[in-house]
Amino acid sequence: MALGMQLIPRIARRLSRLTLVLLCVALVSFGLMMASPVDPVDAYLGPQMAQVSPEQRALIAERWGFDAPPAVQFGHWLRQLVSGDLGWSHVYNQPVSEVIGQRFQRSIMLLGSAWLLAALLGFSLGVAAGAKEGSTLDNLISTYAYITASTPAFWLAIVAVLLFSVTLGWAPTCCAGPTGVLNQDVTLASRLHHLLLPVITLALLGIANITLHTRARMLELMRSEVATHAFAQGASRFDIAWRHGLRHASLPAITLAFASLGELFGGSILIEQVFAYPGLGQATVAAGLRSDIPLLLGIALFTALFVSVGNMIADSLYSAIDPRMTSGGL
Amino acid sequence: MNSGQPPSYPPPNIYSQPRLRAALSLFVTTLLVMGLIASQWLLGDAPQQMQFDARLTPPSVDHWLGTDALGRELWARTLAGLALSFWVGCLAALLSTLIALSLAALATLSSRLDTLVSLLIDTLLSVPHLILLILIAFALGGGTQAVIIAVAVTHWPSLARVLRAELWQLRQAPYVRISRALGKSRWFVLHGHLLPHLLPHCLVGALLLFPHAILHEAALTFLGFGLSPSQPAIGVLLADAMRYLSGGYWWLGVFPGLGLLLMVLGFERLSNHLRRAL
Amino acid sequence: MLTINRLSLQLPLYVSWWKREWATCLNEFSLTFCSGEVHGVVGASGAGKSLLAYAIMGLLPTAARLNGQLAYQGKPLDEARQRQLRGRELALIPQSLNALDPLARTKRQVAWAAQRAGQSSRHALQSAQRALDHYQLDARAQQAYAHELSGGMARRVLTAMAHVSQARLVIADEPTVGLDPLQRQRVLDALRGLADQGKTVILITHDLRHALPIADRVTIMRDGQQVETASARAFHGSGASLASAYARALWLALPDNGFLSHAVSQAQPTEQEITVA
Numbered sequence: 001m002a003l004g005m006q007l008i009p010r011i012a013r014r015l016s017r018l019t020l021v022l023l024c025v026a027l028v029s030f031g032l033m034m035a036s037p038v039d040p041v042d043a044y045l046g047p048q049m050a051q052v053s054p055e056q057r058a059l060i061a062e063r064w065g066f067d068a069p070p071a072v073q074f075g076h077w078l079r080q081l082v083s084g085d086l087g088w089s090h091v092y093n094q095p096v097s098e099v100i101g102q103r104f105q106r107s108i109m110l111l112g113s114a115w116l117l118a119a120l121l122g123f124s125l126g127v128a129a130g131a132k133e134g135s136t137l138d139n140l141i142s143t144y145a146y147i148t149a150s151t152p153a154f155w156l157a158i159v160a161v162l163l164f165s166v167t168l169g170w171a172p173t174c175c176a177g178p179t180g181v182l183n184q185d186v187t188l189a190s191r192l193h194h195l196l197l198p199v200i201t202l203a204l205l206g207i208a209n210i211t212l213h214t215r216a217r218m219l220e221l222m223r224s225e226v227a228t229h230a231f232a233q234g235a236s237r238f239d240i241a242w243r244h245g246l247r248h249a250s251l252p253a254i255t256l257a258f259a260s261l262g263e264l265f266g267g268s269i270l271i272e273q274v275f276a277y278p279g280l281g282q283a284t285v286a287a288g289l290r291s292d293i294p295l296l297l298g299i300a301l302f303t304a305l306f307v308s309v310g311n312m313i314a315d316s317l318y319s320a321i322d323p324r325m326t327s328g329g330l
Numbered sequence: 331m332n333s334g335q336p337p338s339y340p341p342p343n344i345y346s347q348p349r350l351r352a353a354l355s356l357f358v359t360t361l362l363v364m365g366l367i368a369s370q371w372l373l374g375d376a377p378q379q380m381q382f383d384a385r386l387t388p389p390s391v392d393h394w395l396g397t398d399a400l401g402r403e404l405w406a407r408t409l410a411g412l413a414l415s416f417w418v419g420c421l422a423a424l425l426s427t428l429i430a431l432s433l434a435a436l437a438t439l440s441s442r443l444d445t446l447v448s449l450l451i452d453t454l455l456s457v458p459h460l461i462l463l464i465l466i467a468f469a470l471g472g473g474t475q476a477v478i479i480a481v482a483v484t485h486w487p488s489l490a491r492v493l494r495a496e497l498w499q500l501r502q503a504p505y506v507r508i509s510r511a512l513g514k515s516r517w518f519v520l521h522g523h524l525l526p527h528l529l530p531h532c533l534v535g536a537l538l539l540f541p542h543a544i545l546h547e548a549a550l551t552f553l554g555f556g557l558s559p560s561q562p563a564i565g566v567l568l569a570d571a572m573r574y575l576s577g578g579y580w581w582l583g584v585f586p587g588l589g590l591l592l593m594v595l596g597f598e599r600l601s602n603h604l605r606r607a608l
Numbered sequence: 609m610l611t612i613n614r615l616s617l618q619l620p621l622y623v624s625w626w627k628r629e630w631a632t633c634l635n636e637f638s639l640t641f642c643s644g645e646v647h648g649v650v651g652a653s654g655a656g657k658s659l660l661a662y663a664i665m666g667l668l669p670t671a672a673r674l675n676g677q678l679a680y681q682g683k684p685l686d687e688a689r690q691r692q693l694r695g696r697e698l699a700l701i702p703q704s705l706n707a708l709d710p711l712a713r714t715k716r717q718v719a720w721a722a723q724r725a726g727q728s729s730r731h732a733l734q735s736a737q738r739a740l741d742h743y744q745l746d747a748r749a750q751q752a753y754a755h756e757l758s759g760g761m762a763r764r765v766l767t768a769m770a771h772v773s774q775a776r777l778v779i780a781d782e783p784t785v786g787l788d789p790l791q792r793q794r795v796l797d798a799l800r801g802l803a804d805q806g807k808t809v810i811l812i813t814h815d816l817r818h819a820l821p822i823a824d825r826v827t828i829m830r831d832g833q834q835v836e837t838a839s840a841r842a843f844h845g846s847g848a849s850l851a852s853a854y855a856r857a858l859w860l861a862l863p864d865n866g867f868l869s870h871a872v873s874q875a876q877p878t879e880q881e882i883t884v885a
Binding site: 149 | 456465
């Protein structure tokens with residue numbers, strides 16, 4: 001089929017672009033780490049730094065290759081990377097890939113549910129607001145969206161903790177499970193209970209973006225000749241929003257949802273920090289504050305992959321779904 | 331949803347209202363910013379002054395927004411933090427716009443440079459902002475300068491992308507092509523045709539960047555990578571508040587963030603109105 | 609069937625940031641349309657033809673100021689009744705091809721129009737099929753998206769959408785723009801066919817030549833005012849039976865009549881004459 005013939009080079013092109021971008025991310029982040037004033041030997045030793053003589057330090061530097069020129073170190077790291085070895089995290093005393101794997105498992109619950117919630121709610125609110133510009137509903141929804149778009153994520157989390165955990169006592173203040181209970185003993189209900197508040201906070205922030213975008217699309221549609229024509233056919237606003245609006249607004253909304261994965265991840269770092277939720281975001285902060293360079297590099301690469309794939313899906317969706325793109329018209 | 335109302339097409343006030351609103355919000359924001367700057371003179375060292383007999387007092391007539399664990403007035407610290415955020419945001423947004431503009435201009439010079447710039451844009455956009463901020467702040471070792479540079483370096487790509495597209499489009503525009511065919515110099519084309527088109531974009535772009543810059547600065551500081559804990563930055567105040575959350579000292583957490591929210595909201599509205607008016 | 613009595617329409621016009629003026633777009637316009645006729649409404653761009661259509665349909669911008677009376681089948685046609693009759697008794701074939709939803713297939717859109725006229729969804733699909741067949745749109749065109757249709761096909765789809773609604777008053781706004789003569793003839797024939805079924809067709813066009821072959825009567829508009837309403841037969845020879853100079857000038861300016869355009873330029877309004885009340 002002609003479609004398949006087109007599809008394969010397109011995918012190949014996207015994948016090679018993805019590889020190139022990831023390579024650049026690796027280069028940039030490695031360069032940044034090299035530029036850092038933090039001495040990798042000190043970072044490796046941590047508090048034992050004072051007990052180590054200069055000779056021993058030199059030995060350690062040689063052992064880990066810290067004394068080699070940056071280009072050589074980069075090549076070495078890249079070779080390790082290709083063979084699947086991301087290095088050793090001294091903060092967690094585990095291979096970096098294991099840290100990321102474990103932490104991401106917890107984060108994905110938070111990210112995934114918040115993402116879904118934000119996309120669904122944001123889209124419905126946007127359609128409802130955009131169906132009639134200037135209505136009370138529209139004013140309410142857009143005011144809400146404008147305010148949450150300017151709200152600092154971590155502050156919202158703090159207020160949520162203050163209100164629901166400290167004052168009302170409805171939700172736990174911290175962590176992914178009750179303190180003092182082993183990870184495997186935590187029940188599903190308790191897990192969900194601990195997840196609830198972070199998810200809602202993260203979703204509340206994500207909603208604003210999608211709502212405003214969807215609303216703008218709906219307004220555009222409602223002012224278009226398509227809508228005037230539908231009105232001339234005797235359609236109600238609800239009819240137009242349902243038949244035309246959903247078609248016009250859903251693709252941009254889905255695209256935006258995929259394209260905003262980076263922002264969502266940034267939000268999750270802050271929210272995990274406030275709720276002390278032991279996910280990837282918290283590990284990022286720990287790695288940064290305690291100079292765990294291999295872990296920081298690993299997380300940078302991993303999130304770049306995560307976000308790039310999201311962007312790739314967003315780009316491909318248009319060409320795959322919009323009829324104006326598929327048949328080469330316009 | 332109300333049914334069957336005729337559409338308001340064309341919008342009844344397409345010209346008057348956006349400009350009126352933009353002018354109004356510009357006025358209000360300028361007033362507030364001037365008040366904020368003036369307050370720094372009036373405050374003096376009030377944000378750092380400790381009152382040991384009034385530690386962790388809730389908001390009252392004497393202590394408007396309450397005091398922190400060292401007995402420092404929260405309202406003074408919040409105002410100081412907002413002013414700090416404002417300056418950092420201003421510098422970062424300005425720097426970011428300059429980077430965006432120069433790289434976008436560079437990209438139009440040759441196709442090889444263009445691929446390079448667009449690769450750089452893609453690279454920076456593929457790392458979540460906050461991770462990139464942490465990486466850069468880590469590389470620069472923290473502090474005010476590091477925050478400004480980190481925020482500037484992470485925020486230019488989206489604006490650069492817009493400017494680059496705009497420049498490419500402008501270069502193809504008939505009047506620019508005619509102007510070049512008439513033998514006008516590159517400088518003339520840039521100065522006479524391109525810049526007048528780009529400047530509104532830059533202005534609005536910078537203003538749109540500004541709220542993001544402030545929010546990211548606060549987030550970075552909150553996580554401990556940004557401004558030093560001795561400065562009364564909003565991020566520092568909120569990170570402090572985190573330690574007293576379970577004690578029920580709610581004012582420590584609520585007010586600084588609320589102040590930041592209002593400032594960001596003000597600039598967000600202003601930039602949106604301006605974008606619509608220009 | 610439809611009576612327009614002294615209809616005036618004003619739209620707000622912003623001359624500066626704050627200053628608003630009212631532009632008069634229709635000025636004391638009166639006209640009666642009869643069933644079974646094609647009534648051409650002809651005028652220069654900006655004469656208020658499309659606004660007349662929107663006023664009849666009740667699709668004017670909310671800021672518009674409307675005075676005068678509309679009556680449909682003897683009963684006053686107010687906003688509530690317009691809302692009730694839109695799509696059932698009154699249909700509009702819009703001027704722009706962008707009125708087709710780019711994201712929905714042709715047949716589905718026509719079926720929506722039928723559903724909006726009160727048909728059940730299954731019945732609507734059948735009548736959409738019938739209407740599209742009637743306008744010689746094949747199965748491929750029925751499954752196509754708007755951008756895949758040629759201008760003539762899209763125009764016929766729009767006509768089909770008005771057709772399925774079973775409306776008794778069809779307003780066609782510039783249906784001949786951008787079509788080659790053959791396509792144009794097809795569209796005009798389709799409109800004539802509607803009128804022959806006993807419907808009223810209001811044909812809005814800026815080109816007298818397109819209206820004359822199928823119209824029973826022609827109204828010439830200028831600056832929102834009715835200049836002349838005459839039988840299509842009155843447009844012949846030197847136009848001696850036309851009462852107004854402007855109508856005669858328009859007629860004489862046609863290529864077949866020797867491009868006597870100086871006659872029109874004298875009768876054309878100057879910039880100052882465009883009414884700003």
